[in-house]
Amino acid sequence: MDLSDNMIYGEIPEELTSLVGLQSLNLSKNLLAGRIPSNIGDMKWLESMDFSMNQFSGEIPPSTASLTFLSHLILSYNNLTGQIPKSTQLESLDESCFIGNELCGAPLDKNCSANGVIPPPTVEQHRGYHLLEDGWFYLSLGLGFMLGFWGVLGSLLLNMPWSIAFPDF
Template structure:
């Protein structure tokens, strides 16, 4: 045997030896299943829940073949520790009560109970004891009552959705006397409190401003009172916001002062169906150069459309209908057609008091799919 053949044989032997060792280790280290404590907690949770379409949690059982809760529907475990880290029960249309034994899932990071029916019951205070939660969605789950302050204990939370469809019984909506718990969620990136009654929360803007990582703020239909704007509230506001929906509230033009010139990273802004009662859109909105979606319809706006708004070159959707905007469109449309000709897809300015001719330059907008200038006094339409 040559030296080369000897070296090759030794390499093959070492490779084969390594493969055998790995196989033996794998055989001697079976997959880690969930702990008995966590399994019992999940079984207690199941006991308190029922579904409309039979046993939707049929895989959650006591039988020998179902003992590993990491294999149950909607349950996800850490591969190394076996601890339950994710519980996804969204959209199962479950009814009943949440067992307090849920707090035994202390490693839980993700909890989704959305689109179930908890019959207007209050959010259990003990959810605030799940201190490792990063994601919490109770959207459309028919919880109600006052939001518990214990949610402020979820200091690792990045996503919170308590939204509710406004078409449901308003008696079961969430409400809050204050948002003192909110600033504790310093890691929060997404906040949706749609249809939560916040009419008594005078300091809601201050609470929002204390969330340094917040990117998505959705407070649609919350009966928000007009914020009290101060130099402190403007200076302390976060520049991380990308998506803001404050539609269907009782806001006035003071909100413009908070937004203008400070939130230059906004991509989506919806202030529709508020009560601005007179003042026009501030020219400083033109500084929001990243805006893709801007909605200000049915908000009692008056005055002209500032030309600076036409300089938002990334706009895809602009909704200004149902106001009392006046003046001519000539300069606005010409600037808009030059700036956003390759992006704007939807333009609706119907139902205002605009006059004059519509410039032919509107035809330069190659991406425009929907345009509505009706119910104005415009020529050439």
């Protein structure tokens, strides 16, 4: 079932998960919001699921781990949080299937804490070069302006033939 790119909005109805024999479900590029249905794992024969580029929030339902035939899953660019359920199927997927979310756990490089919440970043992760907070930036900006401005204006003031020729140029 391909309902992608149709401007569908609202939540996924729970009744959709009663389509047990469905093999492919593509709801990408819509305006769907809310949570992914908790009983999505009831769709045992599902091989492909694409929920990318929507506005889903919350966690990936744990029942997703019971989708043993799932070989193609894309949940990228939503507002999903928490830990990716542990299953061989989900852990074998590429990281790109989950980008654009705040998820942790395999196959991503982000480790989860014991309760599945992403640990807050350490100070070292936030350290970096902040251009507008650096005092050296303002000092070099001032010196560069002063040297450039007075370099042009000073040469015109000190050299009379140049100051006469400059307006004609």
